[in-house]
Amino acid sequence: MGGAIRPGLARLCRGHGGKALRYCGVSAVNVAVGATTLAVCHGVLGMRAVGANLTAWMVGAVPAYLLSRAWVWQQDGAHRVRGEMIPFWAMALVGLTVSSAAVELVDRFTDRTVLVLAGNLAAYGTVWVAKYLFLDRVMWPSPASDDVELAGVAEAGTGR
Numbered sequence: 001m002g003g004a005i006r007p008g009l010a011r012l013c014r015g016h017g018g019k020a021l022r023y024c025g026v027s028a029v030n031v032a033v034g035a036t037t038l039a040v041c042h043g044v045l046g047m048r049a050v051g052a053n054l055t056a057w058m059v060g061a062v063p064a065y066l067l068s069r070a071w072v073w074q075q076d077g078a079h080r081v082r083g084e085m086i087p088f089w090a091m092a093l094v095g096l097t098v099s100s101a102a103v104e105l106v107d108r109f110t111d112r113t114v115l116v117l118a119g120n121l122a123a124y125g126t127v128w129v130a131k132y133l134f135l136d137r138v139m140w141p142s143p144a145s146d147d148v149e150l151a152g153v154a155e156a157g158t159g160r
Contacts, residue, residue, distance in 0.1 A: 049107035
């Protein structure tokens with residue numbers, strides 16, 4: 001079984017390795033910006049958790065879009081409103097909704113900022129993989145990664 005996993009993992013890394021690492025990098029930047037903003041708004045300024053979460057989302061959403069578009073999926077040229085912006089912001093709103101529900105739930109039991117941050121991170125973590133797949137397959141599909149995966153499927157079918 002381990003022998004069958006290794007070629008599949010190698011194909012996955014060839015098709016997504018660099019892109020997935022760039023996505024992780026953008027996510028790390030977004031988490032740092034969002035968590036810092038959330039911590040300052042909630043812990044220092046005394047904002048309610050949901051308001052602090054909304055502020056953190058507003059601060060991080062534009063850089064997340066621009067970095068994802070330009071660096072992760074290496075898109076340039078005009079921004080397509082229906083093909084890129086609306087779907088990206090819809091996904092961002094899903095993340096905001098899930099994270100707002102999580103921080104509100106945490107805030108009902110405690111006002112500890114570290115727990116509000118944990119709720120925020122857990123919520124965003126639940127949509128992280130789905131967002132990558134959506135961006136990669138629907139919004140900014142890459143013919144190169146499709147070719148690698150199709151070649152892998154063809155190889156598997158021929159027994160190579």
